[in-house]
Amino acid sequence: MERMEHIHGSLIDGEDVVLQEVDGYLASHDHKGGRKTLYGYFEMPTAELQRLNHDRCYRLVLSDGRKANIYTEVIPSNVPGKSIAEFHISGALKK
Secondary structure (H helix, E strand, O other), X not given: OOOOEEEEEEEEEOOEEEEEEEEEEEEXXXXXXXXXXXXXXXXXXXXXXXXXXXXXXXXXXXXXXXXXXXXXXXXEOOOOOEEEEEEEEEEEEEO
């Protein structure tokens, strides 16, 4: 695993902004043959993350212009009133 990268961005569903001010971390895992798996997480108030559906593909748009399709899984946080959205990137992270 490489070092985690701090990211900022938004989560989009079609034309709608689902979450703004996403502040999280992105990492990758190298596989044989040069393929990488990209994944990460971000923490937000539970009420905001309840909008996410783990069966739905969202568009993660980062502040540096990179974009990717992601799937999320929301899990409890140790911080009261917050949850963690773990995500994995489906396909590539493109500029």
